[in-house]
Amino acid sequence: AQSVTQLGSHVSVSEGALVLLRCNYSSSVPPYLFWYVQYPNQGLQLLLKYTSAATLVKGINGFEAEFKKSETSFHLTKPSAHMSDAAEYFCAVIAVRDSNYQLIWGAGTKLIIKP
């Protein structure tokens, strides 16, 4: 069965420092993977997605993620954190259930930016 694990419910980094949010998945089909961001009191917004093309995926707001099949990982990175990056980040994988596709979500990681 497909599942997603996000390591760390909270990650704290200083402004200007590297952001690394971890996501590991399990999937019985070639994975399609997503990162979404949720700013306070808002809905979720797609950051980037992996759909079996390039393994390094660039998204919005300077974020990127690398698909590593051998490690079953899809970690999200940003070279230099901004205060505006403070939000909750969700990793998701496509699952096949009853012949239909569904998104299976990780528990989310709250990114805290220290001034």
Added chain:
Amino acid sequence: DSGVTQTPKHLITATGQRVTLRCSPRSGDLSVYWYQQSLDQGLQFLIQYYNGEERAKGNILERFSAQQFPDLHSELNLSSLELGDSALYFCASSVGSGDLGETQYFGPGTRLLVL
């Protein structure tokens, strides 16, 4: 702004009551998805409608039901409400039937508080 609208933004009601949440998808999108986000359960997929028909079912309780109308807006009906139903309910839409890699666009959510 994703183009997905949800009403109302906030809803406060009592246990045992019934409420209806409304969602209008982005112009041209045929699929509508409903999600529940709570502190203890995280983000849970409830149900998907595609062009008026139920397409996929997730962890939706029997007390909950949904439908999609000919103009493609959708309603989620929650009945016999319990304290544990307090959560943020999101609607998302996508252009097609939810194929692999298809992006879902999320609305701002309806925050339901059951007292």
